[in-house]
Structures are given as C-alpha cells and as structure tokens.
Amino acid sequence: MRQLPAAAILATLLAAPVAAAAQEAGDKGKGLDLALRVCANCHAVAEGETVSPVDAAPSFEDIADNPGMTGMALSAFLRTPHRTMPNLILTPDEISDVVAHILSLKDGG
Ligand code: HEC
Incomplete structure (x- = not known):
C-alpha cells in the first residue's frame, strides 16, 4: 500500500521530460525539410503524398490521420530504436x- 504513491510519483517524474518535449512546439517547416532528407526514402512525407516508396511504411498523412496519434505518441516512437528504421537517431529538436x-x-490536409 505504502509503495503505491512512490511508484506513482516516480512514473510522473519519468514521464515529465517526454511530455514537456512533446508539448514544445516544433518548427514544421524544418520538420518537412528534415523529413525530405531523412524519411522520404521510405515514407511519403509531404502533404498530398499518399504512396510511400516503401510499401510497409505508412505515409505521414496516414500516420497523422490515425485518431490515436498524438505528438506525445510520435515523440515517444521516434525516441525508441525501431527495428525497421535502423540507426534513425534524431535530436530532441529534430523530433x-x-x-x-x-x-x-492531420485531417486530410
Ligand atoms: C529505411 C526506411 C525508413 C526510414 C528511413 C524511415 N522510416 Fe518510418 N517506418 C518505416 C517502416 C517500414 C514503418 C512501418 C513498419 C513498422 O512500424 O515497423 C515505419 C513506421 C514509422 C512510424 C510509425 C507509424 C505507426 O502508425 O505506428 C512513424 C511515426 C515513422 N515511421 C516515422 C518516421 C520518421 C519521422 C522518419 C524520418 C525521421 C522515418 N520514419 C524514417 C520505414 C522507414
């Protein structure tokens, strides 16, 4: 019983930096630039592009339109090494x- 609050506080502390980074507004122009350089080999990255060069890679529009997709989920995903995206290491700003x-x-832009 006594350990529950401690665990909850620890979880909050661990989650806080990720949440803070996710809420920090990035620069979407730079993001597109980066995506064109780093992600476009596999993903359709620009508005209106729906067919990715790599079949298995969802277009960024599809990713954005996924109702469960939030900035936080995306940042968390991009911070984690990913089996199909080897050596994809981005700085927090790039993320x-x-x-x-x-x-x-989002919303079929
Ligand atoms: C070498 C090819 C490749 C590159 C480069 C690549 N991706 Fe991916 N990515 C994939 C594939 C394939 C998938 C889908 C399969 C999977 O999730 O394992 C994927 C999945 C994702 C997902 C998860 C989608 C979902 O709905 O879960 C996100 C987000 C993503 N990529 C973002 C990026 C970003 C941002 C970049 C550039 C910084 C990037 N990817 C570069 C191949 C790539």
Missing part, C-alpha cells in the same frame, strides 16, 4: 520539428 510537421498533416 519536435518532424512531429510538428506530421501533426500539421
């Missing part, structure tokens, strides 16, 4: 920028 770009494609 905010690319997340801002992806979220700007």
Whole structure:
C-alpha cells in the first residue's frame, strides 16, 4: 500500500521530460525539410503524398490521420530504436520539428 504513491510519483517524474518535449512546439517547416532528407526514402512525407516508396511504411498523412496519434505518441516512437528504421537517431529538436510537421498533416490536409 505504502509503495503505491512512490511508484506513482516516480512514473510522473519519468514521464515529465517526454511530455514537456512533446508539448514544445516544433518548427514544421524544418520538420518537412528534415523529413525530405531523412524519411522520404521510405515514407511519403509531404502533404498530398499518399504512396510511400516503401510499401510497409505508412505515409505521414496516414500516420497523422490515425485518431490515436498524438505528438506525445510520435515523440515517444521516434525516441525508441525501431527495428525497421535502423540507426534513425534524431535530436530532441529534430523530433519536435518532424512531429510538428506530421501533426500539421492531420485531417486530410
Ligand atoms: C529505411 C526506411 C525508413 C526510414 C528511413 C524511415 N522510416 Fe518510418 N517506418 C518505416 C517502416 C517500414 C514503418 C512501418 C513498419 C513498422 O512500424 O515497423 C515505419 C513506421 C514509422 C512510424 C510509425 C507509424 C505507426 O502508425 O505506428 C512513424 C511515426 C515513422 N515511421 C516515422 C518516421 C520518421 C519521422 C522518419 C524520418 C525521421 C522515418 N520514419 C524514417 C520505414 C522507414
């Protein structure tokens, strides 16, 4: 019983930096720029593009239109090494920028 609050506080502390970074507004122009350089080999990254070069890679519009997709979920995803995206390492700024770009494609932009 006594350990529950401590665990809750720890969880909050651990989650806080991620949440703060996710809420920080990125620069979507820079995000598009980065996406064109780093992500476009596999993903359709720009507005109006729906067919990705790599079949298995969802277009950024599809990612954005996924109702469960939030800036926080995206940032968390991009911070984690991903099996199909080897060596994809972005700085926190790059993550905010690319997340801002992806979220700007929401609602069939
Ligand atoms: C080498 C090819 C490749 C590159 C480069 C790449 N991706 Fe991916 N990505 C994939 C594939 C394939 C998937 C889908 C399969 C999977 O999730 O494992 C994916 C999945 C994702 C997802 C998850 C979508 C979802 O609905 O869960 C996100 C977000 C994403 N990529 C973002 C990016 C961003 C941002 C970049 C550039 C910074 C990038 N990717 C670069 C191949 C790539």
